[in-house]
Structure formats: structure tokens, C-alpha cells
Amino acid sequence: MVKIQNLVKRYGSLLALDHLNLAIEEGEVFGLLGPNGSGKTTAINCLLALLKYDKGSVTVMGELMEPDSYDLKKNIGVVMQDVAVFEQLTVRENIDYFCGLYVRDKKRRKQLVEEAIQFVGLEDYTKMRPKRLSGGLQRRLNIACGIAHRPKLIILDEPTVAVDPQSRNKILEGILALNRQGSTIIYTSHYMEEVEQICSRIAIIDHGRVLASGTKEELKEMIKTGEKITIEAVALEQEDLEDIRRLPHVFDVSYEEQVLVIRCSKARHNLICVLDHLKGKDLAFGKVFSELPTLNDVFLEITGKALRD
Amino acid sequence: MHLIRYRIIQIVRQWSVMFWALAFPLILGTFFYISFGRGGMGEDMEEIPVAVVREGQGSVDTGAFMEFLEQMDGEILQVVQMGEKEAREALLGDEVVGIFYCHRRPSLTVAGLGISQSILKSLMDAYDKNEAMLTAVAQEHPENFPKAMAAMEQWQETTEDVDVKGKTLDPNITYFFALIAYACLSGAFLGVQSSLDSQADLSALGARRSVTPTHKLRLVLVDMVVLFFIHLINVLILTCYIQFVLGIDLGSDVASIVLVEWMGSMIGISIGILIGCIRGLGVGAKMGVCVLFTLFPGFLAGLMFGQMKDLVEHHCPLVNRINPAAVLSDAFYSISVYNDGERLIRSVGILSVMSVGMVLAAYLAVRRVRYDSI
Numbered sequence: 123m124v125k126i127q128n129l130v131k132r133y134g135s136l137l138a139l140d141h142l143n144l145a146i147e148e149g150e151v152f153g154l155l156g157p158n159g160s161g162k163t164t165a166i167n168c169l170l171a172l173l174k175y176d177k178g179s180v181t182v183m184g185e186l187m188e189p190d191s192y193d194l195k196k197n198i199g200v201v202m203q204d205v206a207v208f209e210q211l212t213v214r215e216n217i218d219y220f221c222g223l224y225v226r227d228k229k230r231r232k233q234l235v236e237e238a239i240q241f242v243g244l245e246d247y248t249k250m251r252p253k254r255l256s257g258g259l260q261r262r263l264n265i266a267c268g269i270a271h272r273p274k275l276i277i278l279d280e281p282t283v284a285v286d287p288q289s290r291n292k293i294l295e296g297i298l299a300l301n302r303q304g305s306t307i308i309y310t311s312h313y314m315e316e317v318e319q320i321c322s323r324i325a326i327i328d329h330g331r332v333l334a335s336g337t338k339e340e341l342k343e344m345i346k347t348g349e350k351i352t353i354e355a356v357a358l359e360q361e362d363l364e365d366i367r368r369l370p371h372v373f374d375v376s377y378e379e380q381v382l383v384i385r386c387s388k389a390r391h392n393l394i395c396v397l398d399h400l401k402g403k404d405l406a407f408g409k410v411f412s413e414l415p416t417l418n419d420v421f422l423e424i425t426g427k428a429l430r431d
Numbered sequence: 432m433h434l435i436r437y438r439i440i441q442i443v444r445q446w447s448v449m450f451w452a453l454a455f456p457l458i459l460g461t462f463f464y465i466s467f468g469r470g471g472m473g474e475d476m477e478e479i480p481v482a483v484v485r486e487g488q489g490s491v492d493t494g495a496f497m498e499f500l501e502q503m504d505g506e507i508l509q510v511v512q513m514g515e516k517e518a519r520e521a522l523l524g525d526e527v528v529g530i531f532y533c534h535r536r537p538s539l540t541v542a543g544l545g546i547s548q549s550i551l552k553s554l555m556d557a558y559d560k561n562e563a564m565l566t567a568v569a570q571e572h573p574e575n576f577p578k579a580m581a582a583m584e585q586w587q588e589t590t591e592d593v594d595v596k597g598k599t600l601d602p603n604i605t606y607f608f609a610l611i612a613y614a615c616l617s618g619a620f621l622g623v624q625s626s627l628d629s630q631a632d633l634s635a636l637g638a639r640r641s642v643t644p645t646h647k648l649r650l651v652l653v654d655m656v657v658l659f660f661i662h663l664i665n666v667l668i669l670t671c672y673i674q675f676v677l678g679i680d681l682g683s684d685v686a687s688i689v690l691v692e693w694m695g696s697m698i699g700i701s702i703g704i705l706i707g708c709i710r711g712l713g714v715g716a717k718m719g720v721c722v723l724f725t726l727f728p729g730f731l732a733g734l735m736f737g738q739m740k741d742l743v744e745h746h747c748p749l750v751n752r753i754n755p756a757a758v759l760s761d762a763f764y765s766i767s768v769y770n771d772g773e774r775l776i777r778s779v780g781i782l783s784v785m786s787v788g789m790v791l792a793a794y795l796a797v798r799r800v801r802y803d804s805i
Contacts, residue, residue, distance in 0.1 A: 133804055167805050170642045172631045174801040189799045195644040206635035208437075210444035215437060222433040223643035267639070 123148045123275060123306045124169065129178035131164055131330070138164045139175065139330040146308060146323075151301050153321030154310040155417060161330035162310040163203060166279050169308075170200060182275065196224060199273035199305075203280045205264045207252050214239065214248040217266050224271035238270035241299070243292055258289025265293060269300060276300055277308045282316060294320050314417035326421055333424045338417065345423040346373060347415040348388025351396055354408035355382045362405060369399055382407075385419075434645070438657040442621070452621060453665045456614040457672055463606055464677045478509040479547045480526065482518035485533040496537040499558050507550065531555075607673050607681065608763040612732075614669050615695025616725045616756055618662040622703015623721045625654040626793070630707075632802040633714055647798045655700055655790060663696040684766050687775060691762040694782040698755045699725075701789035708793040710800075725756075732756035758782055 124146040131139035139161050146152045154162045167173040169180050171189045180187045182194050207216045218235045225231045239245055242262040252260055261281060269276055278297065282290045298320055301307050311317050317324055318338050325335035334341055348371075358377055366384060367375045371392055374385040386392040393412045400407055421427075443449060483500060504510040510531075513521060521527045522542050529541040529551040539555040541548040568579040629650055631638035640650060670692065673679045681688060706720050731754055733740035740757060743750050751757040762778035765771045 167631075167638075172638060172641060172802060172805060174803055189641075189801055190647075192644040192646065195642060198642065200639065200642045202635050202639055204635035206639040208441050208636065210441045211437065215440065219433075219437040220639070220643070222437070223640065223645045226433070228433075 123183060124308065125179075125181045126165065126169065127179050127181075129165065129168055129175055129180065131161075131168060131173065131175040137330055139168065139178075142178070142327075142330060143332060144325055144335075146306065148306050149301075149304070150322045151297065151307040151309060151320055153317035153324040154308065154327055155312070155314060155317045155324055155421075156310075156327035157312050160312075160328045162312075162327060163279055164330070165327070166277055166308070166310060169277070170198070196271075197274040199269045199271065199276040201265050201268035201276070201278040201281050203283065205252070205260045207260075207263055207267055209252055212249050212251055213244050213255070213263055213266075216252070216263060217270050220267040221270040224273075234270050234272060238266040241269070241296060242266045256286070256289075257284050258286045261285050261289060261293065265296065269305075272303075272305075274305060275308070276305045279310050280312070281309075282311070282313065290316075314421070318417050324417070326417070326424065328421075328425055334420065341417065341420045342415045345415060345420050346387055347385045347419050347423060349386045349392050350413045350415060350419065351384040351386065351393055352411040352413070353382045353384070353396070353400070354380060354410075355400070356380055356406055356408075358382060358405065362403065365403065366396065366399065369395055372396070434649070434653045435657055438625075438653055439661070442625075442657060442661055448621070448624065452617070452662070453668060456610060456617070456665075456669045459613075460607065460610055460669065460673055460677065463610065464679070467606070478505070478507060479528050479550060480509040480511065481551065482513045482521050482527045482530045483510055483533060484513060484515045484518050484530055486535075495562070496531075496533050496558065500531060500533075503554065508554075604679060604681065604767065607679055608767060609729075609733075609735075609760065611666065611670060611673070611692065612695060612756060612759045612763060613725075613729055614666050615662075615692060615759060616699045616702070616729060618658065618666075618696050618699025619703035619706065619721050619725050620718070621658045621662055622655075622700045622705075623707040623717050624703075625658055626651075626704050626707025626797075627714060627717075629654065629797060630802075632805050638805060648794050651704065651790065651794050651797065655704060658700045658703075659696055662700055663693060666692045666696055682767050687766045688763075690779060691759065691766065691775070694762070694779050694786070695759050697786045698759065698782050698789075701786040701793075702755065705789040705793045705796075708796040710796060728754045728756035732760045752781070753785075755782065755785060758785075 124144065126142055126144040129139045129142040130137070142161070142165055144152075144154075144165070154165065156162050164173065168175045169182070169187065171180070171187045171191065182191075183197065185191065185194055187194060208219065211219060214235065217238050218231065221231050221234055221238070225234060239248060242265055244259065244262055244266065247255060247259060252263060255263065261284075265278070265281055268278075276297075282293055285293065294316060297307055297309065309317065309321060321338070323335065323337055324341060326333045326341070334344055336344070355377075357380075363375050363377055363382075366372060366382075371386045371389040372384055373387060374383075376383045384396055386396075393410070397410070481500075483497070485497070500508065500510055511521075511527065518527070518530045522530055522540065525542075528545075528547045529539055531551075532538045532540070537555070537558065539551055541551060565576070565579060569576050627633045628636045629640055629647070631641040641647075667689070670681065670688065674681050702724055703721060706717055706724060709717065709720070712720065729735065731739060731743050731750060740751065740760065743754075743757070751761075758778050758781050762775055762782070765775035765778060
């Protein structure tokens with residue numbers, strides 16, 4: 123569906139995209155995960171032929187994407203990072219206006235607009251102007267304006283920034299519904315939970331480069347961490363930490379603000395082993411959590427920094 | 432029609448933009464009207480009450496000055512002869528605006544500043560100048576004195592505001608035409624505003640509209656048509672306000688005035704759209720360029736300083752041929768002063784060509800464009 127090859131984009135001396143390669147297949151929900159400033163939006167803007175790039179190529183549905191690729195653009199829906207609607211038009215008028223830029227047939231457009239309103243749950247707000255809507259509802263309107271024409275490819279650039287949890291869930295459910303209806307989705311975010319929740323394949327991007335890509339399971343397989351154990355423990359000494367570090371399968375131990383975090387490689391009974399050790403040493407501890415690795419752990423291990431650093 | 436309909440709704444609902452686009456010229460027109468007064472508009476001016484104090488009646492020859500004042504009496508002055516004490520009391524009591532003393536050397540006393548006082552002063556100056564000139568002629572070339580008198584009378588006749596083709600122009604009406612011309616050019620601000628919505632590097636809306644399959648030329652033309660008609664309506668409302676509410680007679684050639692306003696609105700919007708499409712300038716810089724490109728051409732065309740257009744014509748006539756404000760003002764003059772249809776058509780033609788050229792240049796600037804940064 124989309125192929126980005128060796129894309130290089132410079133802003134003066136800053137290398138924003140460094141030989142970026144992406145291949146997005148039809149029917150998938152593809153997540154582009156990276157911290158702020160990693161090059162996600164730049165990649166999307168190059169894909170949409172809005173930005174000049176220094177090197178590389180972008181093909182969509184097998185054709186080179188150019189600013190005047192109007193036939194291709196008919197099949198693409200874009201939800202920008204910023205809410206891009208007319209303040210002077212009502213909710214329904216905005217959706218109708220943007221849908222009208224894609225669909226000329228009035229009867230069909232009317233039906234599509236109604237469906238889009240229902241899809242994002244704005245039925246009670248159709249006559250309101252955007253500034254009277256909450257941030258979450260404005261985001262939903264932004265999405266409705268981008269997807270009302272039922273595109274084959276939908277690009278959502280951080281659509282849940284500054285959105286309340288209720289609207290966020292509604293948006294994420296909606297994206298999955300669009301995918302079920304046959305749209306291919308490209309979803310950029312720096313929220314790993316969202317990407318993990320909805321994306322069938324993920325590319326982790328930083329400094330304009332793809333660091334890793336695959337399904338979330340594949341990504342987690344790539345890293346050493348198989349289990350992360352978090353324990354509330356009081357007054358541990360350096361010697362205690364060294365002892366824990368020497369336990370089987372443990373490869374990293376950190377202790378900050380009375381919270382002990384132990385990273386273990388994939389193995390059975392890591393938690394039991396750690397707890398037995400603490401009991402044996404008569405070390406007091408409180409709450410205990412055991413988690414499988416998250417995408418943040420993947421990012422942390424690949425880059426040495428957390429996703430939100 | 433879909434795009435046009437929503438663009439109209441969107442622009443008309445921008446109350447602040449609409450208010451300033453429409454209200455500002457109306458307010459300015461009202462100020463002009465108040466400043467010039469109805470007398471400046473060809474209506475009867477209220478006579479200025481003045482006291483005349485004659486020194487030792489009969490002993491001094493004050494006949495010439497008295498004759499001069501009597502000519503003005505009932506025209507712009509309301510002359511009352513008084514004694515000096517009575518005149519001073521009348522001046523202090525605001526019963527008269529000034530006191531003319533018919534002494535050997537006539538003089539004027541006023542008790543304040545204002546338009547009426549300025550008029551009295553200019554009358555006094557005019558008399559002094561003429562008297563000095565005639566005295567000099569009488570002393571140095573007494574044989575030419577009758578000729579000098581005749582010449583002065585002739586001068587008075589030729590300085591009436593009568594056009595060679597029979598069209599009379601009140602000089603103050605040119606300010607109202609200048610105001611209409613300015614209103615036409617101020618459409619550039621609407622043009623800039625709208626072009627911001629088409630460019631991905633200037634607004635999120637621009638980015639969203641740039642990724643749709645609607646052709647860029649179509650978007651630019653729709654914006655232009657909508658803005659043009661809205662702006663033309665504003666200019667026509669201004670014209671009706673000047674003509675019917677303020678009662679300023681702009682002339683009977685309504686069709687020609689509307690034609691010039693049509694082209695004026697077109698050129699204003701085109702300038703704005705072109706400025707809006709200049710690459711590499713931010714929104715603030717574009718608005719700055721817009722101010723420059725509406726006020727500076729207006730200044731060169733004499734919309735603020737009447738002699739400027741003549742100065743430009745003498746030193747660099749080409750500027751007057753390509754300056755939209757100068758061409759626009761020439762078109763208005765063709766209707767109201769020169770009564771020259773050929774000149775009017777030429778001006779309208781130049782404005783049309785410039786307008787089409789600007790819109791094409793704007794389209795070429797934004798078509799197939801990829802931005803350096805967004």
C-alpha cells in the first residue's frame with residue numbers, strides 16, 4: 123500500500139529523516155512509534171508530498187506520490203496532528219465541506235456525512251461551532267473531517283494528543299472499526315499503550331531512523347528483557363542489590379525511592395526465585411508486580427532512554 | 432457550488448473581518464464628511480458673522496476694503512458695522528467670529544482658532560496681496576494699472592471649478608473617490624487571509640486542503656470569486672452610503688462607477704492572493720507586505736497627498752501605468768473629471784490584465800509545491 127525507500131530529509135544541518143525505510147501492507151494498522159521530534163510527522167508530511175525531501179522515494183498504491191497526484195489523494199484520508207477545521211462552520215458543515223473536497227455527488231455525500239457524525243459520536247453537537255466543543259470532541263471532529271469520504275488509506279498523526287480518556291477510547295475503537303471496514307491505517311503516536319493496543323505492526327523510530335519494526339510480539343522478542351519485577355522495599359543496601367543481581371536470569375537491578383526494579387531474561391519462576399531470595403535474607407518488602415516487557419522496554423533497551431525522555 | 436457556498440458562509444461569519452472590511456471605510460467616509468463640512472460638498476455654507484469697525488468715517492479712504500467686504504457679505508460673511516467697543520464685546524461674547532478694522536492698513540482680530548477664523552485670515556491675506564500688487568503696479572507702471580485690474584478680474588473668472596468638457600468637480604469629492612479606491616485595494620487583506628487557508632506551511636487548514644484531490648487552481652479560483660463578490664458588495668455599500676446617506680453627488684454615470692469598483696475589488700483581492708502565495712514569508716510578514724502594497728501605491732497615486740501622482744507622472748510615468756492605485760484613481764478621474772470613455776476603458780483593461788496576471792502568478796507559486804518545512 124505504501125512504500126518509503128531511503129528517505130532523507132534535512133532541515134538545514136539537522137537530519138530529520140535518515141534513510142528511512144517503511145513498507146505498509148494493505149489492511150494493516152501500522153504504528154509509527156517514537157518520541158517527540160523523532161521524525162514521525164516529517165515522515166508523514168513527506169509521504170503526503172507536502173514536504174520536500176533530499177533523497178528517496180514514496181510510492182502509494184504503486185504510484186509515485188506527487189503534489190498533483192489527485193487520483194491517489196482521492197483514496198487517502200488524513201487526520202492532522204493539529205485540529206484543522208473552520209471555526210466559522212458548524213460540526214456538520216465542516217464535515218460536509220471537507221467531504222465535498224473528495225465526493226462531489228451530493229446524495230452520497232449526505233449519507234457519508236451522517237455516517238461520519240455517528241462514527242465519531244457527535245450526533246448531539248452537529249449544530250455547534252468547534253470552539254464550543256471540548257478538546258476531545260474537537261479531536262473527534264478532526265477525525266470525522268479526515269475519514270468521512272471512506273478512504274482506502276487513513277493516516278492519523280497523533281490524533282489523541284491532549285484528549286480525555288473517554289474520547290481517547292472512542293477514537294481508538296473507531297480506528298479499529300475503520301480497519302475492519304477495509305481501510306489501511308497508519309497511526310503515529312508517542313503513546314506506546316495506544317500503539318500496542320491497536321497496531322498490528324509497529325515501527326519504532328528515533329532520530330529519523332527505523333530502529334526496529336515488526337509485530338509487538340516480534341519487537342518484544344528482540345530484547346533481552348523477558349520479565350520486569352517491581353517490588354516496594356524499604357532500606358536496601360548496596361550489598362543486597364549486588365546479591366539480587368547475581369540471581370539466575372537477572373541482568374539489571376535498579377533501586378530508587380524505595381522501589382526495586384529487577385529485569386530478568388525470559389525464564390520460568392523468576393518471580394518465585396526473587397521472592398525466595400528476599401525472604402531468605404529477611405528483607406522486608408511490600409507490593410510486588412510482575413510485568414511482561416512493554417514497547418517502552420523495547421525502546422529503552424534499543425536506545426538507552428525511555429520513550430518519554 | 433459546494434465550495435463556493437461554504438466559503439461564503441465561512442467568510443461572512445468572520446464578524447471581525449467583515450466589520451473592519453465594511454465599517455472602517457464607512458467610518459472614514461463619515462469623518463471626511465464631518466471634516467469638510469457640508470459647505471465643502473457644494474451645499475450652502477453657513478455665513479461667518481463678522482464685525483466691521485471703520486476708523487473716522489470719511490476721514491480715511493477705506494472704500495476699497497469696504498467694497499471687498501461688501502462683496503463677501505451674504506456670500507460667506509455676515510457683516511455688521513459696529514463701534515470698536517461694541518465689536519470687542521461681541522467678539523468676546525462669541526456673537527462674531529472676528530473684527531475687520533477698516534483702517535489705513537486694514538486688519539483682522541479673531542479670538543480663537545478654527546475653520547471660520549482660518550477663512551477670515553485667508554480673506555484678509557488675499558486682500559493684502561492684491562492691494563500690495565496693485566499699489567506696486569500703480570507706483571511703478573501707472574499706465575498698466577487698468578490692465579492689472581482687468582487681469583485680476585479675469586483671474587477670478589478662470590479659477591472657477593469648471594471642466595473644459597463641462598464636468599464640474601468639487602475638489603472634496605476626489606477624497607471620497609480616493610476613499611473608494613482605498614476600500615477597493617484593502618480587499619488585499621481578505622486575499623491574504625484566504626490564501627493562508629491554502630498553504631500547508633502556514634496553517635493546519637492549508638495542510639488539510641493541500642492533501643485533498645481538489646485541484647489547487649480550483650481552490651484558488653473559488654476563494655477569489657467568493658472574496659471578490661463579498662468585497663464588491665462592501666464597496667457598493669460604501670458607495671451607496673456616500674451617495675445616499677451622506678448626500679455626496681458622485682456623478683450620474685453609475686454604470687462606469689460600478690465597473691471601476693468591480694475592477695478595483697478584483698485587483699485588491701488579486702494583490703492579496705498573490706502576496707499570500709509568496710513563498711518563504713510568515714503570516715505577519717505577509718500582512719506587512721500587504722499594508723505596504725496597499726498604502727504605498729495609494730500614496731504614489733496621490734490618495735493621501737494630491738500632488739504626488741503628478742510628481743510621479745513627471746519623473747517616472749511608467750510607475751503610474753503599472754501602479755494599480757494610480758490606474759484605479761485614473762479610472763475614477765476618467766469618469767468624474769475627464770469624462771473620457773476611452774481612458775476609462777484603457778484603465779479598466781490594464782486592471783483586468785494585472786488581475787489575471789496576479790492570480791496566474793499566485794497559482795504558479797502554489798501548484799505542485801512541496802514545502803521546505805511545515
